[in-house]
Amino acid sequence: MFEVRRRLLAIELKNLKSFQVAADYMNLTKAAEHLGYTQPTITLQIQLLEKEIGHKLFHRIGKQTFLTPAGNLLKQYTDKLMTVVQEMEEGLKQLDLPHGSLVIAAPEFYCSHYLSFIISDFLKAYPQINLRLVSCNSHDTIKMIAARTADIGIIAGACDSKEIEAILLKKEDLLLTAASTLTPENDLSFIFKNFPFISYQHSCNFTELVNSCLSNMTYSPSSIIELGSEETIKQAVINKMGIALVSEDLMKSEINSGAVTVLERFPNQVETSVIYLKSRAHEPAINSFSDLLQGVWDIQS
Structure with a gap:
């Protein structure tokens, strides 16, 4: 019993695979072509397998090749084993592919x-x-x-x-922006005095950057409106609610169309x-x- 187990553990999967394909085709030449081996390689692998299990696997009658009783038994279990091996390989591949x-x-x-x-x-x-x-x-x-x-x-x-x-x-420049209709007749001091500064809520993680820009300016906003998102601030500027410091990309299309004017550009940059x-x-x-x-x-x- 121990000897049989030792022999089974010694069987290489590649030899079993060659036997499985040879048993499917009943032709060593076709099996070799399918696996990309030479025919002598397939022959040697099957001979090693026969030696390992202690039984002949094929016999020939005339020009026909048949499986021996041991070959039939081994083919049944090899088919099951190779199915499990394929499932295992596919499962391992999934670990390397994005999923879930x-x-x-x-x-x-x-x-x-x-x-x-x-x-x-x-x-x-x-x-x-x-x-x-x-x-x-x-x-x-x-x-x-x-x-x-x-x-x-x-x-x-x-x-x-x-x-x-x-x-x-x-990285993007920070721009002080306003609706274009606010700016033609009004200078920056007038705008700061008469229109609120639209700011991010204090929970925004680049509030410090905005405050740093404002501290470098001569003018201070007379009032501040805090809003919760970049898109909300953008719409507030477009709708003439006030002025705002925003990243360049946020207002790019509105600036290009002339709907929004850049009042000042700052060297400070916001990172995305x-x-x-x-x-x-x-x-x-x-x-x-x-x-x-x-x-x-x-x-x-």
């Missing part, structure tokens, strides 16, 4: 102007991923990544968490980054989406 669910958190502007296009391409490449997009401000995106309620995020501004990897996608937990950097879905973002972000600008 992916939750992406990002501010509304990024969701509508960038991610809607990028996600479409991503799902074409990885249809086995179930994807969910969450719209929230940059500060809340960082909180969601830290809490693992989102897998990957896009933020404007800095991320100071040592547990989070932040990869720069782009993709973020995820450093401890999850090995996960295929996160890696694949991060790589795609880095490759196409500027193209989508």
